[in-house]
Amino acid sequence: MDYTCTVLFRTSQQPDWAALGLPIARTTALSDRCYTHDVTFADDAAVAAFRAQIPELSAAYGGDICLQARNDTYRNKKLVVFDMDSTLIQQEVIDMIAAYADVEDKVSAITELAMNGKIDFNESLRRRASLLAGIPATVFESLKPDIRFTPGAHELCRALKKLGCTLAVVSGGFVPLARWVKAELGLDYAYANTLEISPDGTVLTGQVVGDIVNADRKAQLLRQIAAENGLSPEHAVAIGDGANDLVMMAAAGFGVAFNAKPIVQQKAPARLNTPTLLDVLYILGYSADEQRALLA
Numbered sequence: 001m002d003y004t005c006t007v008l009f010r011t012s013q014q015p016d017w018a019a020l021g022l023p024i025a026r027t028t029a030l031s032d033r034c035y036t037h038d039v040t041f042a043d044d045a046a047v048a049a050f051r052a053q054i055p056e057l058s059a060a061y062g063g064d065i066c067l068q069a070r071n072d073t074y075r076n077k078k079l080v081v082f083d084m085d086s087t088l089i090q091q092e093v094i095d096m097i098a099a100y101a102d103v104e105d106k107v108s109a110i111t112e113l114a115m116n117g118k119i120d121f122n123e124s125l126r127r128r129a130s131l132l133a134g135i136p137a138t139v140f141e142s143l144k145p146d147i148r149f150t151p152g153a154h155e156l157c158r159a160l161k162k163l164g165c166t167l168a169v170v171s172g173g174f175v176p177l178a179r180w181v182k183a184e185l186g187l188d189y190a191y192a193n194t195l196e197i198s199p200d201g202t203v204l205t206g207q208v209v210g211d212i213v214n215a216d217r218k219a220q221l222l223r224q225i226a227a228e229n230g231l232s233p234e235h236a237v238a239i240g241d242g243a244n245d246l247v248m249m250a251a252a253g254f255g256v257a258f259n260a261k262p263i264v265q266q267k268a269p270a271r272l273n274t275p276t277l278l279d280v281l282y283i284l285g286y287s288a289d290e291q292r293a294l295l296a
């Protein structure tokens, strides 16, 4: 059972790995703050025992520890599918639109209901969209100047394209901004929800049209994009911060929870809690020198 354990600590202090049951065959420094340990576990129980210690170790040493099977998909990802809000960009677009339309309190109340499991994502999206009836269809254009990309988003996408990856954004947000993000970052695909516009083209009607991009649809889109490109989902990685990204992480061979909610961190294959998306390249196995070469 060959695994790679990627360690991204904020300090150079390292735990006593052997004492923690990590049978290290080889250690490679990817940078002065990131190491990979090649490890071979005796059985599934040994993997599970080490995996169970990861949250505590991460907290104690201040950083991220990621255990992944060392197979032919390591350093060989073909498809990367990103969530948009709080992943590629730093904001939640629905909150920005709510502020624009001055319905923040009402939108927050619906978000709260959804977070407590009182209503599902589709219902919460429909309810939030209905609050936007009558606002100018130009809202998305107005929001673009305020969108802040996550640090490292442009560089990561550029590096992944150099590596030959197909890139996609699948968002529970809205098509006009997802398409814009796709263009800005040089992605290949953008899928999101469509808010209906009045027949005269002036205002939002408050209705959502077409398939709603929820957790299951995100996973379905990942499989669809993989199939269209003749790729196995095993060679895909999904990156997101929300509970509705977990299904696509499971559909992909691998997943990274980026500065994610605690429940998502617990359930995702890997966690990354650093300020820059570029650090995803460490988890995918690329050293600082290789990253510089990819971005040169």
Ligand SMILES: [Mg+2]
Pocket: 083, 084, 085, 086, 087, 240, 241, 242
């Ligand atoms: Mg998100």
